[in-house]
Amino acid sequence: MNDAEAPSPQTISPTVGRRWLAQEIKRLREAAGLKQSDVAKRLRCNHAKIAHIESMRNAVSGPDLEVMLPFLGVPSERVDWYLQLADIAKEKGWWDGNRAIPEWFSLYIGLEWGASEIHEWDLGYVPGLLQTRAYSEALITAGSRVSNAQQRQQIEARLQRQDALHRDTGTLKLHAIVDESVFHRRMGSDFILKDQIAHLIAMSEHPQVTLQIMPFHAGPHRGQLGSYSWLGFPRADDPGVLYLENQKGGLYLEESEEITDFRADFDRLAQTALPAEDSCNLLEKLVKGKAQ
Numbered sequence: 001m002n003d004a005e006a007p008s009p010q011t012i013s014p015t016v017g018r019r020w021l022a023q024e025i026k027r028l029r030e031a032a033g034l035k036q037s038d039v040a041k042r043l044r045c046n047h048a049k050i051a052h053i054e055s056m057r058n059a060v061s062g063p064d065l066e067v068m069l070p071f072l073g074v075p076s077e078r079v080d081w082y083l084q085l086a087d088i089a090k091e092k093g094w095w096d097g098n099r100a101i102p103e104w105f106s107l108y109i110g111l112e113w114g115a116s117e118i119h120e121w122d123l124g125y126v127p128g129l130l131q132t133r134a135y136s137e138a139l140i141t142a143g144s145r146v147s148n149a150q151q152r153q154q155i156e157a158r159l160q161r162q163d164a165l166h167r168d169t170g171t172l173k174l175h176a177i178v179d180e181s182v183f184h185r186r187m188g189s190d191f192i193l194k195d196q197i198a199h200l201i202a203m204s205e206h207p208q209v210t211l212q213i214m215p216f217h218a219g220p221h222r223g224q225l226g227s228y229s230w231l232g233f234p235r236a237d238d239p240g241v242l243y244l245e246n247q248k249g250g251l252y253l254e255e256s257e258e259i260t261d262f263r264a265d266f267d268r269l270a271q272t273a274l275p276a277e278d279s280c281n282l283l284e285k286l287v288k289g290k291a292q
Contacts, residue, residue: 025068059086098153112231116173117173123182124182128162134195177269212270212279215274215282221269
Protein backbone atom coordinates (compact mmCIF):
# COMPACT_ATOMS: atom_id res chain seq x y z
CA MET A 1 0.00 0.00 0.00
CA ASN A 2 1.49 3.35 -1.00
CA ASP A 3 0.98 6.69 0.71
CA ALA A 4 -1.74 7.71 -1.74
CA GLU A 5 -3.78 4.67 -0.70
CA ALA A 6 -3.33 5.28 3.02
CA PRO A 7 -5.65 7.93 4.49
CA SER A 8 -4.73 9.46 7.82
CA PRO A 9 -5.87 7.20 10.66
CA GLN A 10 -7.43 10.31 12.25
CA THR A 11 -10.17 10.32 9.59
CA ILE A 12 -11.55 6.85 10.33
CA SER A 13 -13.52 5.16 13.10
CA PRO A 14 -11.95 2.72 15.58
CA THR A 15 -13.88 -0.16 13.97
CA VAL A 16 -12.54 0.67 10.51
CA GLY A 17 -9.08 1.03 12.04
CA ARG A 18 -9.30 -2.51 13.48
CA ARG A 19 -10.53 -3.82 10.15
CA TRP A 20 -7.77 -2.16 8.15
CA LEU A 21 -5.08 -3.26 10.56
CA ALA A 22 -6.31 -6.87 10.36
CA GLN A 23 -6.39 -6.66 6.56
CA GLU A 24 -2.93 -5.13 6.38
CA ILE A 25 -1.32 -7.72 8.65
CA LYS A 26 -2.77 -10.52 6.54
CA ARG A 27 -1.78 -8.80 3.28
CA LEU A 28 1.77 -8.14 4.47
CA ARG A 29 2.18 -11.69 5.76
CA GLU A 30 0.98 -13.24 2.50
CA ALA A 31 3.12 -10.86 0.42
CA ALA A 32 6.14 -11.95 2.46
CA GLY A 33 5.31 -15.61 1.79
CA LEU A 34 4.87 -16.33 5.48
CA LYS A 35 2.40 -18.49 7.38
CA GLN A 36 0.58 -17.45 10.51
CA SER A 37 2.75 -19.91 12.39
CA ASP A 38 5.88 -18.08 11.15
CA VAL A 39 4.63 -14.79 12.60
CA ALA A 40 3.57 -16.52 15.80
CA LYS A 41 7.07 -17.96 16.19
CA ARG A 42 8.60 -14.50 15.75
CA LEU A 43 6.26 -13.06 18.41
CA ARG A 44 6.73 -16.12 20.64
CA CYS A 45 2.99 -16.71 20.82
CA ASN A 46 0.61 -19.40 19.64
CA HIS A 47 -0.80 -19.64 16.13
CA ALA A 48 -4.33 -18.82 17.33
CA LYS A 49 -3.29 -15.32 18.40
CA ILE A 50 -2.29 -14.38 14.85
CA ALA A 51 -5.44 -15.94 13.43
CA HIS A 52 -7.55 -13.90 15.86
CA ILE A 53 -5.71 -10.69 14.96
CA GLU A 54 -6.29 -11.24 11.24
CA SER A 55 -9.98 -12.00 11.79
CA MET A 56 -10.51 -8.88 14.00
CA ARG A 57 -11.39 -11.07 16.95
CA ASN A 58 -8.45 -9.66 18.92
CA ALA A 59 -6.64 -6.33 18.63
CA VAL A 60 -2.91 -6.19 18.09
CA SER A 61 -0.78 -4.34 20.65
CA GLY A 62 1.75 -1.65 19.83
CA PRO A 63 4.73 -3.67 21.11
CA ASP A 64 3.68 -6.68 19.02
CA LEU A 65 3.34 -4.43 15.96
CA GLU A 66 6.83 -3.00 16.48
CA VAL A 67 8.22 -6.53 16.33
CA MET A 68 5.89 -7.77 13.60
CA LEU A 69 6.14 -4.96 11.03
CA PRO A 70 9.91 -5.16 10.31
CA PHE A 71 9.55 -8.95 10.16
CA LEU A 72 6.81 -8.49 7.52
CA GLY A 73 9.01 -6.18 5.48
CA VAL A 74 7.47 -2.80 6.35
CA PRO A 75 10.05 0.00 5.88
CA SER A 76 10.86 2.03 8.97
CA GLU A 77 9.29 5.22 7.57
CA ARG A 78 5.90 3.47 7.33
CA VAL A 79 5.87 1.95 10.82
CA ASP A 80 4.49 5.09 12.43
CA TRP A 81 1.37 4.99 10.20
CA TYR A 82 0.56 1.48 11.45
CA LEU A 83 1.18 2.46 15.06
CA GLN A 84 -1.19 5.43 14.68
CA LEU A 85 -3.75 3.05 13.20
CA ALA A 86 -3.31 0.73 16.18
CA ASP A 87 -3.89 3.63 18.59
CA ILE A 88 -7.11 4.57 16.81
CA ALA A 89 -8.22 0.92 16.74
CA LYS A 90 -7.94 0.72 20.54
CA GLU A 91 -10.31 3.64 21.07
CA LYS A 92 -13.96 3.09 21.96
CA GLY A 93 -16.74 4.50 19.82
CA TRP A 94 -20.02 5.64 21.37
CA TRP A 95 -21.53 2.38 20.09
CA ASP A 96 -19.03 0.10 21.84
CA GLY A 97 -20.56 -1.34 24.98
CA ASN A 98 -23.83 0.52 24.38
CA ARG A 99 -26.52 -1.71 25.93
CA ALA A 100 -29.08 -0.56 23.39
CA ILE A 101 -27.02 -1.97 20.54
CA PRO A 102 -26.61 -5.74 20.00
CA GLU A 103 -23.00 -6.84 19.69
CA TRP A 104 -23.56 -8.05 16.12
CA PHE A 105 -24.91 -4.62 15.12
CA SER A 106 -22.25 -2.66 16.98
CA LEU A 107 -19.82 -3.74 14.27
CA TYR A 108 -22.12 -2.29 11.61
CA ILE A 109 -22.38 1.09 13.35
CA GLY A 110 -18.60 1.27 13.71
CA LEU A 111 -18.22 0.56 10.00
CA GLU A 112 -21.00 3.03 9.15
CA TRP A 113 -19.30 5.71 11.24
CA GLY A 114 -16.08 5.33 9.27
CA ALA A 115 -17.53 4.68 5.79
CA SER A 116 -17.03 7.13 2.94
CA GLU A 117 -20.12 5.91 1.07
CA ILE A 118 -23.14 3.68 1.66
CA HIS A 119 -25.37 2.19 -1.03
CA GLU A 120 -28.55 0.92 0.59
CA TRP A 121 -31.58 -0.88 -0.83
CA ASP A 122 -34.59 -1.00 1.50
CA LEU A 123 -37.63 -3.13 0.87
CA GLY A 124 -39.45 -2.67 4.17
CA TYR A 125 -38.72 0.69 5.80
CA VAL A 126 -36.95 4.04 5.55
CA PRO A 127 -33.15 3.79 6.03
CA GLY A 128 -32.08 4.35 9.64
CA LEU A 129 -29.93 7.36 8.72
CA LEU A 130 -33.01 9.12 7.31
CA GLN A 131 -35.67 8.26 9.90
CA THR A 132 -37.51 10.81 12.02
CA ARG A 133 -37.80 10.25 15.75
CA ALA A 134 -41.50 9.40 15.54
CA TYR A 135 -40.94 6.94 12.69
CA SER A 136 -38.10 5.28 14.61
CA GLU A 137 -40.30 5.01 17.70
CA ALA A 138 -43.13 3.38 15.75
CA LEU A 139 -40.74 0.93 14.07
CA ILE A 140 -38.78 -0.02 17.19
CA THR A 141 -41.74 -0.38 19.56
CA ALA A 142 -43.88 -2.48 17.18
CA GLY A 143 -43.93 -5.98 18.66
CA SER A 144 -40.88 -5.23 20.85
CA ARG A 145 -40.04 -7.74 23.58
CA VAL A 146 -37.82 -5.39 25.61
CA SER A 147 -38.67 -2.86 28.32
CA ASN A 148 -39.79 0.70 27.60
CA ALA A 149 -36.47 1.97 28.91
CA GLN A 150 -34.57 -0.27 26.49
CA GLN A 151 -36.80 0.87 23.64
CA ARG A 152 -35.97 4.49 24.43
CA GLN A 153 -32.26 3.65 24.42
CA GLN A 154 -32.61 1.95 21.04
CA ILE A 155 -34.39 4.99 19.61
CA GLU A 156 -31.69 7.36 20.87
CA ALA A 157 -28.98 5.12 19.45
CA ARG A 158 -30.66 5.08 16.04
CA LEU A 159 -30.91 8.86 16.00
CA GLN A 160 -27.30 9.21 17.13
CA ARG A 161 -26.24 7.17 14.11
CA GLN A 162 -27.48 10.00 11.91
CA ASP A 163 -24.61 12.18 13.11
CA ALA A 164 -22.47 10.20 10.65
CA LEU A 165 -23.94 12.34 7.87
CA HIS A 166 -22.75 15.50 9.63
CA ARG A 167 -19.39 14.45 11.03
CA ASP A 168 -16.39 16.79 10.87
CA THR A 169 -13.88 14.22 9.57
CA GLY A 170 -14.44 12.40 6.31
CA THR A 171 -17.59 12.98 4.28
CA LEU A 172 -20.17 10.18 4.16
CA LYS A 173 -22.26 9.89 1.00
CA LEU A 174 -25.53 7.95 1.15
CA HIS A 175 -27.30 6.56 -1.92
CA ALA A 176 -30.57 4.99 -0.81
CA ILE A 177 -33.15 3.24 -2.96
CA VAL A 178 -36.46 2.61 -1.18
CA ASP A 179 -39.40 0.55 -2.36
CA GLU A 180 -42.60 2.57 -2.89
CA SER A 181 -44.54 0.21 -0.62
CA VAL A 182 -42.67 1.73 2.34
CA PHE A 183 -44.60 4.97 1.88
CA HIS A 184 -47.98 3.26 2.00
CA ARG A 185 -47.30 1.30 5.19
CA ARG A 186 -48.86 3.00 8.20
CA MET A 187 -46.40 3.70 11.00
CA GLY A 188 -48.33 4.51 14.15
CA SER A 189 -50.43 7.18 12.45
CA ASP A 190 -50.88 8.90 9.11
CA PHE A 191 -49.20 11.99 10.56
CA ILE A 192 -46.02 10.06 11.42
CA LEU A 193 -45.72 8.74 7.88
CA LYS A 194 -46.52 12.15 6.37
CA ASP A 195 -43.88 13.80 8.56
CA GLN A 196 -41.36 11.10 7.60
CA ILE A 197 -41.99 11.66 3.90
CA ALA A 198 -41.62 15.43 4.36
CA HIS A 199 -38.30 14.78 6.10
CA LEU A 200 -37.11 12.67 3.17
CA ILE A 201 -38.02 15.48 0.77
CA ALA A 202 -35.86 17.83 2.83
CA MET A 203 -33.00 15.31 3.08
CA SER A 204 -33.06 14.75 -0.68
CA GLU A 205 -31.63 18.28 -0.91
CA HIS A 206 -28.68 17.27 1.25
CA PRO A 207 -25.52 17.36 -0.90
CA GLN A 208 -24.40 13.97 0.43
CA VAL A 209 -27.72 12.16 0.01
CA THR A 210 -29.14 10.57 -3.15
CA LEU A 211 -32.64 9.16 -2.71
CA GLN A 212 -34.51 7.07 -5.27
CA ILE A 213 -37.91 5.37 -5.10
CA MET A 214 -38.60 2.00 -6.69
CA PRO A 215 -42.13 2.49 -8.09
CA PHE A 216 -44.83 -0.15 -8.16
CA HIS A 217 -44.92 -0.07 -11.94
CA ALA A 218 -41.24 -1.11 -12.20
CA GLY A 219 -42.26 -4.77 -12.16
CA PRO A 220 -40.12 -7.63 -10.80
CA HIS A 221 -36.47 -7.01 -9.92
CA ARG A 222 -33.70 -8.63 -7.86
CA GLY A 223 -34.29 -6.22 -5.00
CA GLN A 224 -37.35 -8.27 -4.10
CA LEU A 225 -34.96 -10.90 -2.72
CA GLY A 226 -34.24 -8.69 0.29
CA SER A 227 -32.71 -5.49 1.64
CA TYR A 228 -28.96 -4.91 1.92
CA SER A 229 -26.28 -2.26 2.34
CA TRP A 230 -22.83 -1.89 0.85
CA LEU A 231 -20.36 0.21 2.82
CA GLY A 232 -17.32 1.65 1.05
CA PHE A 233 -14.21 3.08 2.69
CA PRO A 234 -11.60 5.69 1.70
CA ARG A 235 -8.89 3.33 0.53
CA ALA A 236 -8.33 2.33 -3.08
CA ASP A 237 -7.78 -1.39 -2.43
CA ASP A 238 -10.67 -1.86 0.01
CA PRO A 239 -13.68 -3.61 -1.62
CA GLY A 240 -15.95 -2.62 1.25
CA VAL A 241 -18.44 -4.66 3.24
CA LEU A 242 -21.83 -6.04 2.24
CA TYR A 243 -24.33 -6.20 5.11
CA LEU A 244 -27.48 -8.32 5.30
CA GLU A 245 -29.79 -8.49 8.31
CA ASN A 246 -32.51 -10.68 9.75
CA GLN A 247 -34.33 -10.89 13.09
CA LYS A 248 -31.50 -12.74 14.79
CA GLY A 249 -28.42 -10.93 13.56
CA GLY A 250 -26.37 -9.50 10.74
CA LEU A 251 -24.28 -11.12 8.03
CA TYR A 252 -21.11 -9.40 6.81
CA LEU A 253 -19.77 -10.38 3.39
CA GLU A 254 -16.31 -9.27 2.25
CA GLU A 255 -15.40 -11.63 -0.59
CA SER A 256 -14.79 -9.54 -3.71
CA GLU A 257 -16.96 -11.75 -5.95
CA GLU A 258 -19.94 -11.49 -3.59
CA ILE A 259 -19.57 -7.74 -3.32
CA THR A 260 -19.23 -7.36 -7.10
CA ASP A 261 -22.51 -9.24 -7.61
CA PHE A 262 -24.44 -7.16 -5.09
CA ARG A 263 -23.03 -3.89 -6.40
CA ALA A 264 -24.05 -4.87 -9.92
CA ASP A 265 -27.55 -5.60 -8.62
CA PHE A 266 -27.64 -2.20 -6.94
CA ASP A 267 -26.60 -0.47 -10.16
CA ARG A 268 -29.48 -2.21 -11.95
CA LEU A 269 -31.89 -1.15 -9.21
CA ALA A 270 -30.69 2.45 -9.59
CA GLN A 271 -31.35 2.27 -13.32
CA THR A 272 -34.84 0.80 -12.75
CA ALA A 273 -35.89 3.14 -9.93
CA LEU A 274 -37.18 6.65 -10.48
CA PRO A 275 -34.42 9.25 -10.89
CA ALA A 276 -33.77 11.39 -7.79
CA GLU A 277 -35.84 14.35 -9.05
CA ASP A 278 -38.80 12.18 -10.05
CA SER A 279 -38.55 10.36 -6.72
CA CYS A 280 -38.82 13.68 -4.89
CA ASN A 281 -41.84 14.61 -7.02
CA LEU A 282 -43.52 11.32 -6.09
CA LEU A 283 -42.88 11.96 -2.40
CA GLU A 284 -44.41 15.44 -2.71
CA LYS A 285 -47.54 13.93 -4.28
CA LEU A 286 -47.75 11.40 -1.46
CA VAL A 287 -47.49 14.15 1.16
CA LYS A 288 -50.28 16.12 -0.52
CA GLY A 289 -52.42 13.02 -0.73
CA LYS A 290 -52.02 12.30 2.97
CA ALA A 291 -52.86 15.91 3.81
CA GLN A 292 -56.31 15.54 2.27
